[in-house]
Amino acid sequence: MALINTGYLEYEELSQIQKLPSDERYAKGPVAVIECVQEIPCNPCEAACRFGAIHIGDPITNLPTCSHDKCTGCGVCVSKCPGLAIFIVNKAYSENTATVAFPYEYMPTPEKGMEVTAVNRKGEEVCDAKVVNVMNPAAFDHTPVVTVEIPKEYADEVRSIKRL
Numbered sequence: 524m525a526l527i528n529t530g531y532l533e534y535e536e537l538s539q540i541q542k543l544p545s546d547e548r549y550a551k552g553p554v555a556v557i558e559c560v561q562e563i564p565c566n567p568c569e570a571a572c573r574f575g576a577i578h579i580g581d582p583i584t585n586l587p588t589c590s591h592d593k594c595t596g597c598g599v600c601v602s603k604c605p606g607l608a609i610f611i612v613n614k615a616y617s618e619n620t621a622t623v624a625f626p627y628e629y630m631p632t633p634e635k636g637m638e639v640t641a642v643n644r645k646g647e648e649v650c651d652a653k654v655v656n657v658m659n660p661a662a663f664d665h666t667p668v669v670t671v672e673i674p675k676e677y678a679d680e681v682r683s684i685k686r687l
């Protein structure tokens with residue numbers, strides 16, 4: 524499949540390739556957004572989800588699909604994806620803000636409470652952000668999952684932060 528750009532996705536093409544959460548599901552709280560669009564032999568996300576929300580099946584090159592109603596937004600799959608292609612988006616975080624959780628494999632690891640700069644899929648600065656959670660248990664095998672709070676209008680755009 525040929526993508527519009529090399530190295531990053533446009534939201535428009537993502538929404539054509541992957542089934543994204545509905546507005547109704549977003550209103551219920553955090554949910555996985557799978558941005559995996561290339562048919563590669565890979566499936567640790569499927570095995571990682573103990574709620575059975577992610578399905579790849581056979582053949583292993585199928586794109587993953589997510590049953591958003593089964594997803595609790597726990598974030599485990601984010602740490603297990605070698606493609607760094609899964610995010611947890613919570614558009615119901617507060618009246619005006621959302622959160623986005625993403626894998627962050629750089630040093631130093633951000634700390635809760637830090638003020639940072641959020642970036643989009645292309646690495647361009649989008650807005651100020653606040654780190655509200657960092658999950659880094661041994662089971663995540665050195666792939667911390669960082670959650671930032673951002674203005675709600677950027678929830679589909681922000682996918683990481685500028686390196687510290």
Ligand code: SF4
Nearest residue numbers: 572594595597598600
């Ligand atoms: S966030 Fe948790 S519940 Fe949702 S798909 Fe990932 S592992 Fe499953």
Ligand code: SF4
Nearest residue numbers: 559565567568604606
């Ligand atoms: S683990 Fe990541 S890269 Fe592999 S199939 Fe799942 S979402 Fe795609």
